[in-house]
Amino acid sequence: MWGEGSSLNIAVSLSVPQGFRQPKGLSLLLVNSRINRNKQTRIFMEMQGNESPTTSYQSTINIPHVLTVAGSDSGAGAGIQADLKACAARGVYCSTVITAVTAQNTVGVQGVNVVPEDFVAEQMKSVLSDMHVDVVKTGMLPSIGIVKILHQHLREYPVRALVVDPVMVSTSGDVLAGPSVLAGFREELLPMADIITPNLKEASALLDGVKIKTVSDMRSAAKLLHDMGARNVLVKGGDLPDSLDAVDIFFDGEHLYELRSSRIKTHNTHGTGCTLASCIAAELAKGASMLEAVKVAKCFVETALDYSKEIFIGNGPQGPFDHLMKLKSNAHNSGRQVRFNPSDLFLYAVTDSGMNRRWGHSISDAVKAAVQGGATIVQLREKDIETRDFVEAAKSCLQICRANGVPLLINDRIDVALACDADGVHIGQSDMPARTARALLGPEKIIGVSCKTPEQAEQAWIAGADYIGCGGVYPTNTKANNLTVGLDGLKTVCLASKLPVVAIGGIKVSNARPVMEIGVPNLKGVAVVSAIFDSECVLTETRKLHAVLMEATAAVK
Numbered sequence: 001m002w003g004e005g006s007s008l009n010i011a012v013s014l015s016v017p018q019g020f021r022q023p024k025g026l027s028l029l030l031v032n033s034r035i036n037r038n039k040q041t042r043i044f045m046e047m048q049g050n051e052s053p054t055t056s057y058q059s060t061i062n063i064p065h066v067l068t069v070a071g072s073d074s075g076a077g078a079g080i081q082a083d084l085k086a087c088a089a090r091g092v093y094c095s096t097v098i099t100a101v102t103a104q105n106t107v108g109v110q111g112v113n114v115v116p117e118d119f120v121a122e123q124m125k126s127v128l129s130d131m132h133v134d135v136v137k138t139g140m141l142p143s144i145g146i147v148k149i150l151h152q153h154l155r156e157y158p159v160r161a162l163v164v165d166p167v168m169v170s171t172s173g174d175v176l177a178g179p180s181v182l183a184g185f186r187e188e189l190l191p192m193a194d195i196i197t198p199n200l201k202e203a204s205a206l207l208d209g210v211k212i213k214t215v216s217d218m219r220s221a222a223k224l225l226h227d228m229g230a231r232n233v234l235v236k237g238g239d240l241p242d243s244l245d246a247v248d249i250f251f252d253g254e255h256l257y258e259l260r261s262s263r264i265k266t267h268n269t270h271g272t273g274c275t276l277a278s279c280i281a282a283e284l285a286k287g288a289s290m291l292e293a294v295k296v297a298k299c300f301v302e303t304a305l306d307y308s309k310e311i312f313i314g315n316g317p318q319g320p321f322d323h324l325m326k327l328k329s330n331a332h333n334s335g336r337q338v339r340f341n342p343s344d345l346f347l348y349a350v351t352d353s354g355m356n357r358r359w360g361h362s363i364s365d366a367v368k369a370a371v372q373g374g375a376t377i378v379q380l381r382e383k384d385i386e387t388r389d390f391v392e393a394a395k396s397c398l399q400i401c402r403a404n405g406v407p408l409l410i411n412d413r414i415d416v417a418l419a420c421d422a423d424g425v426h427i428g429q430s431d432m433p434a435r436t437a438r439a440l441l442g443p444e445k446i447i448g449v450s451c452k453t454p455e456q457a458e459q460a461w462i463a464g465a466d467y468i469g470c471g472g473v474y475p476t477n478t479k480a481n482n483l484t485v486g487l488d489g490l491k492t493v494c495l496a497s498k499l500p501v502v503a504i505g506g507i508k509v510s511n512a513r514p515v516m517e518i519g520v521p522n523l524k525g526v527a528v529v530s531a532i533f534d535s536e537c538v539l540t541e542t543r544k545l546h547a548v549l550m551e552a553t554a555a556v557k
């Protein structure tokens with residue numbers, strides 16, 4: 001199955017001076033390679049031998065690549081056009097095989113011209129025989145012949161994942177694939193699909209017209225479709241009557257997940273299915289796990305719909321939405337492209353204005369020292385600062401963090417995070433709800449939520465958080481009246497959490513080791529305030545804690 005251990009293919013090209021020939025006894029050594037936060041790979045090489053040629057090296061990396069096999073929508077809200085935009089928005093290359101050309105707008109589908117099968121095959125061969133495709137995503141497959149061609153090509157040119165959006169009827173109600181195609185989906189594509197993403201009508205059609213009217217029906221349908229061969233199933237509940245939320249059911253063959261997001265009130269929903277499937281494909285191509293890909297895709301669509309509520313394109317009942325809203329809303333968001341890496345939670349530094357005052361440190365000096373000492377993520381927890389000063393301090397800290405590849409989060413204040421374009425926020429149970437924060441911040445930003453119970457951890461996951469902070473592990477003087485959950489409480493929450501966890505509360509050099517050794521894989525690190533910031537030399541204290549965490553991690557391995 002597609003999973004976290006998936007690898008990237010790296011093609012290395014060397015440019016050498018004209019006429020350069022590799023001298024005998026001289027060999028090229030790959031001495032180090034590092035992937036930085038922006039997903040650029042730096043490859044460090046040396047020539048081994050007694051002579052040193054004047055050689056310059058370049059490294060290249062294959063960009064994640066999705067091939068979409070779908071129909072063209074002249075209105076550009078759905079189909080190939082939506083797929084291209086979704087992949088572009090998610091930072092993934094997208095090639096295209098066009099199966100049909102539709103004359104379509106916001107009113108409906110006025111005409112369909114199916115591309116001859118041999119020419120669909122020719123397009124497929126052109127792409128697959130030449131380019132490295134990570135994931136294939138399918139949309140409109142208008143004939144059984146085209147389904148068979150796809151099947152043959154996937155056998156000849158295997159890819160890492162196949163995402164099947166079983167498009168049968170357009171959002172305007174026009175039929176885009178007939179009954180013979182239905183048989184093709186069942187027999188040829190489902191058994192090959194890593195995920196299938198039907199809406200209620202499509203799921204019902206694939207299941208011989210079984211009625212799907214409730215969330216419980218959706219759960220049964222997901223299981224039945226899985227039995228038909230699809231490795232993962234996402235039944236989309238967008239058409240579910242009487243639901244305030246958009247509920248989708250995801251089944252991975254073992255667990256059923258109910259994924260809820262707010263229903264955005266808008267007519268601009270044309271192309272949501274294509275976009276969701278392309279987004280899943282894009283995230284898989286980047287290396288996400290299936291569940292992660294589905295969650296990011298759902299969040300992306302929700303955010304794009306929200307941003308596009310007011311746009312007006314066409315006079316029909318269902319308009320397109322704007323996939324590239326990020327270019328407008330976050331035009332200044334140039335610093336950080338990798339969304340969230342759970343290993344960033346390893347040494348989580350949380351600032352405190354009182355402690356900085358006591359030791360005569362400015363916020364940015366304290367943050368700089370923590371980062372230099374090995375902090376892997378920083379949270380500005382400034383409870384008694386003027387908003388204006390907070391934004392200014394956050395901007396300076398952001399420069400320091402960006403220069404060192406360390407994410408910067410803001411405690412409690414979504415407004416400050418937005419104002420300074422921080423990498424995300426950390427919020428507690430009495431702060432703004434995580435789901436609202438996600439809607440305001442968009443899919444790219446990191447959201448952490450404080451949780452003391454398994455139920456809170458489940459809610460944080462449903463709301464779209466990226467990690468949870470769990471504590472107090474030990475008693476603390478830094479946060480008044482804080483409940484201590486202990487190592488046992490931490491372990492219980494970690495075991496229940498689908499999200500990575502950082503432990504917090506009273507953790508210091510002398511007691512960090514047992515925390516790191518509780519033996520649950522999703523405990524990724526410790527968050528500390530006083531252990532590093534309540535000291536004259538933040539750099540030294542951070543270094544000491546870093547060393548202890550490294551030792552504890554090595555011992556666990």
Ligand SMILES: Cc1ncc(COP(=O)(O)OP(=O)(O)O)c(N)n1
Pocket residue numbers: 348350379381411412426427428429430431448449450468469470479502504527
């Ligand atoms: C990493 C981390 N975990 C927990 C908290 C506590 O957040 P919250 O419950 O909102 O309390 P305050 O920090 O706002 O007092 C945290 N800040 N960071």
Ligand SMILES: Cc1nc(C(=O)O)sc1CCOP(=O)(O)O
Pocket residue numbers: 450469470471472473475476477478479482483504505506507527528529530531
């Ligand atoms: C901010 C915070 N949140 C906690 C929680 O349990 O959620 S404990 C805490 C304070 C942590 O400070 P120190 O490292 O100095 O104990």
Ligand SMILES: [Mg+2]
Pocket residue numbers: 411412426427428429431
């Ligand atoms: Mg808070």
